[in-house]
Amino acid sequence: MAKVVMEKLNKHFGEVKAVRDFDLEIPDKEFVVLVGPSGCGKTTTLRMVAGLEDITSGNIYIDDKIVNQLPPKDRDIAMVFQNYALYPHMTVYQNMAFGLTLRKFPKAEIKQRVKEAAEILNIGELLERKPKALSGGQRQRVAVGRAIVRKPKVFLFDEPLSNLDAKLRVQMRVELKKLHDRLQTTIIYVTHDQVEAMTMGDCIVVMKDGLKQQVGAPLELYFRPANKFVAGFIGSPAMNFMEGELLSEQGGLFLQTMGFKLKIPADKAAKLKSYPEKRVIFGIRPEDLPEAPASIPNETIEVMVEVLEPLGSEVYLDVKVGETSLIARAEPTTKAKPHFKLYLQPVLENVRFFSIRDERALL
Numbered sequence: 001m002a003k004v005v006m007e008k009l010n011k012h013f014g015e016v017k018a019v020r021d022f023d024l025e026i027p028d029k030e031f032v033v034l035v036g037p038s039g040c041g042k043t044t045t046l047r048m049v050a051g052l053e054d055i056t057s058g059n060i061y062i063d064d065k066i067v068n069q070l071p072p073k074d075r076d077i078a079m080v081f082q083n084y085a086l087y088p089h090m091t092v093y094q095n096m097a098f099g100l101t102l103r104k105f106p107k108a109e110i111k112q113r114v115k116e117a118a119e120i121l122n123i124g125e126l127l128e129r130k131p132k133a134l135s136g137g138q139r140q141r142v143a144v145g146r147a148i149v150r151k152p153k154v155f156l157f158d159e160p161l162s163n164l165d166a167k168l169r170v171q172m173r174v175e176l177k178k179l180h181d182r183l184q185t186t187i188i189y190v191t192h193d194q195v196e197a198m199t200m201g202d203c204i205v206v207m208k209d210g211l212k213q214q215v216g217a218p219l220e221l222y223f224r225p226a227n228k229f230v231a232g233f234i235g236s237p238a239m240n241f242m243e244g245e246l247l248s249e250q251g252g253l254f255l256q257t258m259g260f261k262l263k264i265p266a267d268k269a270a271k272l273k274s275y276p277e278k279r280v281i282f283g284i285r286p287e288d289l290p291e292a293p294a295s296i297p298n299e300t301i302e303v304m305v306e307v308l309e310p311l312g313s314e315v316y317l318d319v320k321v322g323e324t325s326l327i328a329r330a331e332p333t334t335k336a337k338p339h340f341k342l343y344l345q346p347v348l349e350n351v352r353f354f355s356i357r358d359e360r361a362l363l
């Protein structure tokens with residue numbers, strides 16, 4: 001059990017500013033996910049918490065104690081890496097026991113802890129096997145088991161599922177969530193996969209270029225992204241973005257772009273009125289672009305269908321409006337066909353607006 005706090009954390013590698021002014025408070029027992037594109041500083045942040053990387057400036061606290069100078073072995077943290085090499089010549093039991101043996105735990109205690117962890121992870125039958133006789137998912141569980149036996153205050157996971165195939169990944173995702181539920185330990189989990197982040201985290205931290213973009217619960221980030229980057233990063237297929245102009249006319253506020261004009265709902269219009277610039281970026285998620293039976297003035301967009309992506313329960317339509325490509329979600333019963341026209345009726349309550357200048361959300 002532990003609270004972890006990062007305060008104005010910076011890490012520079014020569015000219016590269018890998019992590020910049022990073023503040024984060026992780027309550028005890030929370031499952032927090034750091035997510036962002038490759039190179040945004042996720043691993044570096046995790047390694048600083050583990051004590052494997054020196055801090056350029058800032059502080060890290062574990063349970064209100066500054067640990068900046070504390071060596072990794074004294075931090076009571078266990079880390080599972082992406083390339084979690086197991087010792088090939090050791091059995092599963094020996095692999096899991098290894099860390100405790102090094103720390104000179106009594107034999108009986110080691111046995112007890114390995115047995116417990118093996119039970120939790122459902123690998124009790126495999127303890128005498130060598131790693132080469134295990135499947136990818138089983139090996140992954142042994143790697144997690146090696147961390148569990150330590151009974152650490154905090155678990156750090158760095159993309160632990162990226163070596164697994166898609167189906168196994170989904171399964172391990174659920175298992176790690178159950179594990180957290182059972183162990184009630186603070187977990188910091190790193191991934192570049194937004195689906196993994198959404199499905200696993202109590203709290204998600206989106207990073208880009210070493211900077212924190214937004215912190216929040218999964219659905220909070222989905223429905224109230226703080227900027228265009230978060231809006232585009234969270235959600236799959238991604239939010240559609242276009243530029244347009246706000247027009248104040250008799251009867252209300254309109255969004256004008258590429259040959260169509262949409263009436264902005266009154267409550268949104270009231271909030272946008274104070275925005276001094278005319279041009280904005282607006283974003284619409286694929287599920288907020290349903291098909292309309294016919295053209296409705298100021299409510300629909302005329303598009304040209306290019307490609308259909310049928311997934312079974314839904315169909316994604318790749319469409320074009322002018323030169324801009326959009327993705328819309330349709331029902332499996334859709335009559336849409338490539339090279340035919342279609343009308344889409346954006347759910348205007350759910351349209352997000354962003355500043356062209358700094359891409360911040362406007363509402």
Ligand SMILES: Nc1ncnc2c1ncn2[C@@H]1O[C@H](COP(=O)(O)OP(=O)(O)OP(=O)(O)O)[C@@H](O)[C@H]1O
Nearest residue numbers: 013016017018037038039040041042043044045192
């Ligand atoms: N030891 C190092 N020396 C120099 N630069 C480094 C070092 N480690 C990381 N970097 C740089 O710091 C930045 C952040 O790297 P980091 O490994 O934290 O990214 P990441 O978010 O984990 O990316 P990925 O998803 O690819 O694992 C990158 O630009 C990287 O090239």
Ligand SMILES: [Mg+2]
Nearest residue numbers: 042043044158
């Ligand atoms: Mg990394």
